[in-house]
Amino acid sequence: MNQNLEEINMKKIISLIAAIGLTTSMYANDNTGCGLGSLVIKDQSTVMLQVLAATTNGTSGSQTFGITSGTSNCNKPSNFVANDKLNQFVGENMDELALDISAGKGETLSTVAKLMNVENTPEFSAKLQANFSNIYTSENVTSATVIDSIAKYM
Structure with a gap:
C-alpha cells in the first residue's frame, strides 16, 4: 500500500512538471518573458531556471504591469493606446x-x-x-x- 501511494505521488509530480513545461513552451527558449522572474532569475541557462522564471512571471502578475508600463525588462508596445x-x-x-x-x-x-x-x-x-x-x-x-x-x- 505504501508503494502504491509513492507511485501515485510520483505520477502527480511528473504531471506537474509536464504541465509547467507546457505552460512555459509559450515563451521563447531564450526569453521566458519580462517581469519579476526575469529580474530575479538572471541565469536562465537551464530548463528548470527558465521554468522558474516563467512561473514567477505568471504567478506574480508583474508581467502585465511591466508590458503596459515598460518596466521589469519589458518593452512597452509602440502601438499601445491605453485610453x-x-x-x-x-x-x-x-x-x-x-x-x-x-x-x-x-x-x-x-x-x-x-x-x-x-x-x-x-x-x-x-x-x-x-x-x-x-x-x-x-x-x-x-x-x-x-x-x-x-x-x-x-
Whole structure:
C-alpha cells in the first residue's frame, strides 16, 4: 500500500512538471518573458531556471504591469493606446468615424484626435483619409483594430 501511494505521488509530480513545461513552451527558449522572474532569475541557462522564471512571471502578475508600463525588462508596445474613453468612443461610433475618415474631416474624427492627444489635427486627418482602406479593412473590422491602425499614423 505504501508503494502504491509513492507511485501515485510520483505520477502527480511528473504531471506537474509536464504541465509547467507546457505552460512555459509559450515563451521563447531564450526569453521566458519580462517581469519579476526575469529580474530575479538572471541565469536562465537551464530548463528548470527558465521554468522558474516563467512561473514567477505568471504567478506574480508583474508581467502585465511591466508590458503596459515598460518596466521589469519589458518593452512597452509602440502601438499601445491605453485610453478607455477612446476605446468606448470608437466602439460606439464606428460608422460615423468611417465617414469622417473617408471625408478627411468631421466631429467624430476631431474627437478621436483629441482623445489621442494629436497636436496637428489637419495633418493627422489627411493621413487617415489617405490610408482609409488600411484602417477599415472590412465591414467586420473591430474597434480595437481600427484604433491600432489609427495609432500607426500618429
